[in-house]
Amino acid sequence: MAYEPVLLRHVGHPEVRTVAGYRERGGYRGLEQALTMEPDEVIEAVKDSGLRGRGGAGFPAGLKWSFIPKETDQPKYLVCNADESEPGTYKDRILMEEDPQQLIEGCAICCYAVSANTCYIYIRGEYVEQAEILEEAIRDAYQAGVLGDSVMGKGFKLDMYVHRGAGAYICGEETGMLESLEGKRGQPRIKPPFPAVVGAFGCPTVINNVETLCNVPHILERGADWFKQIGTDERNTGPKLYCVSGHVERPGTYEYPIGATLNQIIEGCGGMWRGRQLKAFIPGGASAPMLPAEFADTPLDFDNLAKAGSMLGSAAVVVMDDQTDLVRSVYRLAKFFNHESCGQCTPCREGTNWAELVLKKIVAGNGKPGDDELILRICRNMGGTTLCPLADAAVGPLRSLVQNFPDEVRAWLDSDGALTPARQYFSEGVTV
Numbered sequence: 105m106a107y108e109p110v111l112l113r114h115v116g117h118p119e120v121r122t123v124a125g126y127r128e129r130g131g132y133r134g135l136e137q138a139l140t141m142e143p144d145e146v147i148e149a150v151k152d153s154g155l156r157g158r159g160g161a162g163f164p165a166g167l168k169w170s171f172i173p174k175e176t177d178q179p180k181y182l183v184c185n186a187d188e189s190e191p192g193t194y195k196d197r198i199l200m201e202e203d204p205q206q207l208i209e210g211c212a213i214c215c216y217a218v219s220a221n222t223c224y225i226y227i228r229g230e231y232v233e234q235a236e237i238l239e240e241a242i243r244d245a246y247q248a249g250v251l252g253d254s255v256m257g258k259g260f261k262l263d264m265y266v267h268r269g270a271g272a273y274i275c276g277e278e279t280g281m282l283e284s285l286e287g288k289r290g291q292p293r294i295k296p297p298f299p300a301v302v303g304a305f306g307c308p309t310v311i312n313n314v315e316t317l318c319n320v321p322h323i324l325e326r327g328a329d330w331f332k333q334i335g336t337d338e339r340n341t342g343p344k345l346y347c348v349s350g351h352v353e354r355p356g357t358y359e360y361p362i363g364a365t366l367n368q369i370i371e372g373c374g375g376m377w378r379g380r381q382l383k384a385f386i387p388g389g390a391s392a393p394m395l396p397a398e399f400a401d402t403p404l405d406f407d408n409l410a411k412a413g414s415m416l417g418s419a420a421v422v423v424m425d426d427q428t429d430l431v432r433s434v435y436r437l438a439k440f441f442n443h444e445s446c447g448q449c450t451p452c453r454e455g456t457n458w459a460e461l462v463l464k465k466i467v468a469g470n471g472k473p474g475d476d477e478l479i480l481r482i483c484r485n486m487g488g489t490t491l492c493p494l495a496d497a498a499v500g501p502l503r504s505l506v507q508n509f510p511d512e513v514r515a516w517l518d519s520d521g522a523l524t525p526a527r528q529y530f531s532e533g534v535t536v
């Protein structure tokens with residue numbers, strides 16, 4: 105697919121990590137433009153562009169910014185979500201590594217629009233190198249007058265800090281992140297109140313994903329109409345990063361207009377690994393329900409994936425070939441969710457544990473007819489019953505395994521413990 109990258113246009117140009125290098129390649133024009141506008145006009149432009157959050161839920165960014173109260177003496181904050189802990193997701197990492205000034209510019213525009221004078225970039229603990237790159241880029245932005253007491257000499261004050269997490273999936277959930285930022289255990293808060301009203305340190309706070317914010321300078325520079333032309337329709341607009349892993353020839357982070365299909369993405373990755381056939385794929389990270397190969401021509405955007413019974417999520421596309429054991433794959437994901445459940449809500453704490461145990465029993469060759477129903481029952485007890493969506497995330501792969509791939513599960517359950525050679529291999533080391 106012929107497409108000129110927007111977000112990844114500076115990949116391979118390390119000179120853009122400095123303000124001077126970034127400006128030389130056209131950077132900071134979006135911020136310059138924003139500073140000539142009223143804050144409300146900036147919010148309107150982002151609203152008009154149709155930009156939806158790239159962190160998982162797809163909430164319209166401009167609308168979120170408009171919820172920040174104007175008539176208040178409280179300080180306001182932007183917290184940039186750079187936790188990126190959804191398995192299979194590594195797009196924000198590339199953005200921070202390859203083009204940190206683009207993120208700083210996006211954050212600065214958002215802060216100006218909502219009158220926030222402080223921005224925290226909350227980055228996952230494992231991203232040591234990326235945190236150092238960002239810190240260096242922020243230092244340079246202060247020296248160049250992009251940050252500090254008067255952003256670009258226009259009198260707007262902005263301070264920016266990198267805050268490192270300690271490596272917990274739940275701290276990617278926005279209110280768990282706020283707790284962690286405040287130095288507490290990263291357990292989600294009850295909503296409402298929403299962070300736009302009561303956020304960091306009890307003050308109005310915008311929380312946006314790295315990729316969401318990286319889109320913002322381009323909207324200001326080139327206009328909402330330009331942005332809207334990219335994508336499937338007016339509800340699914342702009343460039344999108346897809347992190348492709350699994351059975352393709354060249355896994356990696358690829359940029360397309362939002363709504364590229366899996367077939368287009370696989371082609372861009374050099375095809376299926378060793379020319380194998382596609383069996384299934386996860387379109388949006390571990391939480392997104394798995395889809396069968398028939399959906400390979402579905403546009404991978406918010407609405408088309410919802411219609412297909414899955415979600416765009418973090419756009420981590422996991423491609424699984426015809427030799428993949430889906431039950432064992434989902435067992436691995438169940439282990440992840442059990443490990444990462446913060447334990448605050450009983451249905452999630454218990455449910456993720458039960459899901460892991462039942463799947464462990466199955467892949468050890470001890471599954472019984474009816475275990476598929478048991479998995480669905482666990483899903484019913486977890487879904488929609490908790491403070492945050494981690495339980496729903498855990499349900500995604502489980503329910504889609506049983507509902508979309510019933511034969512895969514039954515093949516394990518009907519085996520009566522007699523494992524085929526492939527299953528014997530997969531079961532190695534799994535005991536109950």
Ligand SMILES: Cc1cc2nc3c(=O)[nH]c(=O)nc-3n(C[C@H](O)[C@H](O)[C@H](O)COP(=O)(O)O)c2cc1C
Pocket residue numbers: 156157158159160161162163165185186187188189190273274275276277278279311312313314316317492493494497
């Ligand atoms: C368990 C869990 C983990 C999450 N992890 C991340 C994450 O790593 N990065 C992210 O941007 N959003 C993550 N989210 C979504 C955030 O809660 C929030 O919706 C997002 O940061 C909002 O930004 P956006 O509107 O720009 O997408 C997670 C949500 C849940 C429930």
